[in-house]
Amino acid sequence: MTNSSGSPWSERHVSRDGVRLSVRDWGGSGTDVLLLHGLAGHSGEWDATARLLRDSGHRVVALDQRGHGASERRPEDVSRAAYVADAVAVIEELDLERPVLIGQSLGGSTALLTAAAHPALPRALVLVEAGPGGAHPGTQEQIAGWLAAWPVPFPSREVAAAYLGGGKEPVGDGWAGGLEERADGLHPRFDSEVMVRSLDENVRRAFWDEWAAVACPVLAVLGQGEQGGIIGGDEYAEMVRLRPALHGVSLPGAGHDVHLERPDLLHRLVLGFLRNVS
Template sequence: MTPSSWSERFVTRDGVRLACRDWGGSGPDVLLLHGLAGQAGEWDDTARLLRDSGHRVVALDQRGHGGSERHPEDVSRAAYVADVVAVVDRLGLERPVLIGQSMGGSTALLTAAAHPGLPRALVLVEAGPGGADPGIQKQIGGWLRAWPVPFPSREAAVAYLGGGTDPVGEGWARGLDERADGLWPRFDPEVMVRSLDDHAARAFWDEWTAITCPTLAVLGQGERGGIIDGEEYAEMVRLRPALHGASLPGAGHDVHLERPGILHRLVVDFLRSDALQAGPHTPCLGAHSNS
């Protein structure tokens, strides 16, 4: 592989093929999990930085997304968690750090709760235990179905998906499938809506309290806004006082696209600190420079 390249790997679980970007590298293992309607390529900048700073890095296209099976029958939270366990096992990842954004953060959280011996640490990017949200499927489904596809050009896709924020638009546009008639999403909106069934029905606070590994929560505070408000974060800290936190003014929900360099620095500092040692830790929700 060249210094900036990755190789494609496949894992099949219960007949569902899962595609992974294996960035190689040596050192502590990292598994990256994208959000709803996303794909592994969103993590390219972060993956490259983590690999070059001494980690073995793999990014997974979760079921229903990207190069993985687009129409899996089972899109429950349990299925996503089982996929992570299978990828970790079959790609030989040893107690990886699970890093997930949005729905990928939910997958990471639930994996850490159900399999406490699997992750070395957990990094949640714009993700938390949340609360039951019966309206989420209508909201997200309406947005996804409204995409004016096919996009006639990459520029049109960036403008629409980024809303004027180039890194976000570029990140989303990288995941589109180029066909003869234009650029198409690499997911089915109806599959995405079904993937939200569990989120519409319940919160995951019991799972949150079951997590035993060191955890870092990274929140966006930009104009586009983050999804974890102060009340939810305060409850996360109350239930798990050892939680480490960081907020990024100027970044929104897609922190990994808007500020990959800063996110990388936060993760590396977290993993190199005493956060992974035994003993209590003081939670810190701090503002970090965008430079």
């Protein structure tokens, strides 16, 4: 089913403290789901997963987090608390009832911290390549260098997908889908400086206290591609120690962008997990 513009989703907007947030509302009925993308990403990364979840009986919305996509590009506040407050505002404004929070990478951090700060709010939590983490000095410099190396503007979507995908077509297509077209080519829909600042808290400390405060069931989906995922063995072991009921799945061959590489498999994992969630 598509709307009058031919898109399978409608664009909704939520404003919080003067910051405009853009949401892809896929509609549907059943258990509500909020999808949260990673750093330098966009809500469109979730299109394949969103369609599958909607068609299997869920109400699905995907948020362009502040600083990303069609949302406010240069928000002053990029603290973890601001990201969490945005998620709560979207849940309340769109009348999502005890949604399942599904987040990848930085979006997983947002989902985790939202569940910790508002224990009664989510029905369940799905972390895709995300965890409580720890301090990693130098991460911001690495991210800044990576973004600065992008050969912007890209002359075409095909060139962008080839560069950003690292040889994986679904990943490249997903990243390229977040670019905006200008007269001279395709550009990111974010500011690199905002992306780097968004990691301020994540590189300074871990969120183990918040992890212990999560009250809902949790599924952790980890990539194990050639370059490995970002959740190491020690971190995952501590996650399990603090939450013995954690459901964890490792996917050999999949990398950090599991949601782009294997949306079909991620969809099946989420459905299987939710069958046992009241």
